[in-house]
Amino acid sequence: MKNSIKRRRKVLKLSQEELAQLTKVTRQTINAIENDKYDPSLILAFKLAHQLHTTVNALFDYQENEEDLK
Amino acid sequence: MKNSIKRRRKVLKLSQEELAQLTKVTRQTINAIENDKYDPSLILAFKLAHQLHTTVNALFDYQENEEDLK
DNA sequence: TTTATATGTAAAACATATTTTACTTATTAT
DNA sequence: ATAATAAGTAAAATATGTTTTACATATAAA
Numbered sequence: 505m506k507n508s509i510k511r512r513r514k515v516l517k518l519s520q521e522e523l524a525q526l527t528k529v530t531r532q533t534i535n536a537i538e539n540d541k542y543d544p545s546l547i548l549a550f551k552l553a554h555q556l557h558t559t560v561n562a563l564f565d566y567q568e569n570e571e572d573l574k
Numbered sequence: 575m576k577n578s579i580k581r582r583r584k585v586l587k588l589s590q591e592e593l594a595q596l597t598k599v600t601r602q603t604i605n606a607i608e609n610d611k612y613d614p615s616l617i618l619a620f621k622l623a624h625q626l627h628t629t630v631n632a633l634f635d636y637q638e639n640e641e642d643l644k
Numbered sequence: 645t646t647t648a649t650a651t652g653t654a655a656a657a658c659a660t661a662t663t664t665t666a667c668t669t670a671t672t673a674t
Numbered sequence: 675a676t677a678a679t680a681a682g683t684a685a686a687a688t689a690t691g692t693t694t695t696a697c698a699t700a701t702a703a704a
Contacts (some may be wrong), residue, residue: 505617519680528642533662535682542661543616544597545690547575560630566620572598589650602693605652614690620665 506565510538512556528550576635580608582626603616 513523520534527534529548533567537544543564544552553560583593590604592637597604599618607622613634616624624631 505620521680530603530663531681532664532683536662539682541683545661546613546616546619546630546634547636547640548661549619549630550575550634550640551618553639554636560616560619561623564616564620566617566624568624570620571618593648600693601651602653602694606692609652611653615691618691 505543505567505570506540507537507563508565509534509552509556509563512558512563513538515557523552523555526555575613575637575640576610577607577633578635579604579622579626579633582628582633583608587628593622593625596625 509523513520518526520538524531524534527548528551533544533548536542537548543549549560549564549565553563556563579593583590588596590608594601594604595616598621599619603614606612609617613619619634620629622637623633626633
């Protein structure tokens with residue numbers, strides 16, 4: 505699932521490390537999610553949306569044909 | 575994290591089994607999530623929101639003080 | 645009141661998300 | 675050009691989410 509974390513993070517002039525601290529995960533987690541290694545947990549998605557001043561639905565680009573994925 | 579899946583599912587007169595099939599998970603997964611055993615993955619949260627005609631943010635009740643949870 | 649459908653629950657196996665540690669490359673500032 | 679900060683990546687360990695199988699209870703229909 506695509507997301508606009510990197511773009512929105514840069515708008516707010518935050519480093520991966522700073523966003524990691526704000527959401528209480530490691531920098532590697534932020535990096536992996538920005539680079540589509542895996543999707544975050546639901547609660548981390550909410551924290552990211554909150555810190556980036558948006559909603560989960562706006563931050564993540566869910567496509568109908570992702571129906572088969574977990 | 576609380577959610578309003580059961581309530582919204584009943585509005586649409588769907589059984590847990592039917593919602594499970596629509597979102598391509600097992601009935602036990604729906605049951606566990608409705609009864610707050612664990613939170614769904616992000617992609618399942620999107621599928622549930624979609625089938626229940628709502629958004630992830632509206633379906634799940636994220637609270638700021640859940641900051642410490644994963 | 646028996647039968648069918650729906651819901652609650654549990655353990656083991658399996659899949660995915662996150663941390664930790666560590667090293668590398670890229671970008672920015674001095 | 676060197677130093678500092680930021681970003682990309684990876685393997686192993688741990689945590690969490692999902693399936694499978696199975697059984698129990700509750701609710702609705704015949």
